[in-house]
Amino acid sequence: xxxxxxxxxxxxxxxxxxxxxxxxxxxxxxxxxxxxxxxxxxxxxxxxxxxxxxxxxxxxxxxxxxxxxxxxxxxxxxxxxxxxxxxxxxxxxxxxxxxxxxxxxxxxxxx
Amino acid sequence: xxxxxxxxxxxxxxxxxxxxxxxxxxxxxxxxxxxxxxxxxxxxxxxxxxxxxxxxxxxxxxxxxxxxxxxxxxxxxxxxxxxxxxxxxxxxxxxxxxxxxxxxxxxxxxxxxxxxx
Numbered sequence: 694x695x696x697x698x699x700x701x702x703x704x705x706x707x708x709x710x711x712x713x714x715x716x717x718x719x720x721x722x723x724x725x726x727x728x729x730x731x732x733x734x735x736x737x738x739x740x741x742x743x744x745x746x747x748x749x750x751x752x753x754x755x756x757x758x759x760x761x762x763x764x765x766x767x768x769x770x771x772x773x774x775x776x777x778x779x780x781x782x783x784x785x786x787x788x789x790x791x792x793x794x795x796x797x798x799x800x801x802x803x804x
Numbered sequence: 805x806x807x808x809x810x811x812x813x814x815x816x817x818x819x820x821x822x823x824x825x826x827x828x829x830x831x832x833x834x835x836x837x838x839x840x841x842x843x844x845x846x847x848x849x850x851x852x853x854x855x856x857x858x859x860x861x862x863x864x865x866x867x868x869x870x871x872x873x874x875x876x877x878x879x880x881x882x883x884x885x886x887x888x889x890x891x892x893x894x895x896x897x898x899x900x901x902x903x904x905x906x907x908x909x910x911x912x913x914x915x916x917x918x919x920x921x
Contacts, residue, residue, distance in 0.1 A: 725907055736808070736895050736912030737847065780846060784907040790835060790899075791860065792910060794846030 697781045702799040705771045713766040713798055715781030720761050724783040727792070728755065728766050732777045737794075740766065742784070776802045806830070808913035810896050816919045817886045825881045825916045827896030834901035836879050837910060838871055841893040850894075853879060854901065886920045893917050 698716040705711040717726065728740040741748055741755045743764075748755040754767040768775055780797040809828045817823050829836050834855055839847035840863075850869070852860040855876035864871070868887075873879040883890055893915040899908040 727907065734914070736897070736915050737910075738912065739909045742907070778846075790852055790907070791837060791849040791863075792839075792847070792897075793849065794839075796844075796846055 697783060697795055699779075699781055699795060699798045701796065702801065704801045704803065705768075706803050707773060708770050711768040711771045711775070711800065711802075713768075713779050713781075713800065714763065715765070716763045717781070717783055718762045720783055721785075723785050725785070726755065726757060726761075726764050727782045727784045728753070729780045729782065729792070729794075730775075730777040731780070731797070732774075737780065740779070771800075771802045773802050773804060776800055808896055808898055808911050810894075810913040810916050812916060813914065814917050814919075816921065818921055819886060819888060821886050822882065822884045823886055823918065825883075825894050825918070827879045827881070827898075827913060829877065829879070829896070829898030830900075830911055831877075832900070833898035833911075834876075835899040835908065835910075836873055837897040837899075838879070838881050839895040839897065840865075841895055841915070843892075847895050850881070883918075886918075888920050891918055891920045 727742040729737040731737040743755045756765045778797040778799050780794050811826045836853040838850040841847040849863040851871045853873045868884045870882045895915045897910040897912045899910045
């Protein structure tokens with residue numbers, strides 16, 4: 694799987710937007726960009742995924758650069774419950790089912 | 805509905821003991837994964853089942869690690885002769901194998917924290 698690069702940590706204030714960046718300069722044309730997050734003492738949970746177009750769901754938005762070499766996960770209004778490690782993962786789907794996690798970004802949300 | 809459950813949540817073993825970790829996936833989910841997560845690291849893939857067939861075990865670190873899913877539902881990860889380096893959180897995930905475009909969402913359990921003394 695192609696590699697992703699994320700900042701080790703980021704900090705935000707409650708009720709403010711958060712932009713979590715991810716670089717994936719070696720992404721292939723068939724790679725989807727997935728985001729998972731892991732709250733303390735829990736297993737990872739799916740957040741969002743996309744291929745080329747920006748995506749929105751109830752949890753977050755995903756903005757994908759035109760050249761697809763980077764993407765940004767956007768939390769529109771951070772809450773204390775959003776404090777977690779966020780993982781950006783490239784996934785081909787199809788026969789390549791396993792997820793390859795990096796170290797992710799530890800997001801701290803200040804009250 | 806019920807999510808993925810794992811038991812026990814915590815396990816302490818003396819070096820050399822055998823341990824068995826259980827995973828109950830979401831009902832009807834065809835795919836089941838095991839991951840190992842060391843402290844401060846992201847999860848790492850161990851093995852993958854499609855129904856009862858173990859299709860990928862490339863991540864198992866040694867022949868002391870063995871996984872099974874005999875009836876295509878519950879799975880057990882067994883570690884024989886545990887070593888201190890086996891201390892980690894063991895995560896189980898399942899997915900529906902809908903061959904969704906871009907990959908199926910994996911649903912994770914809370915994990916089993918194994919400590920080997």
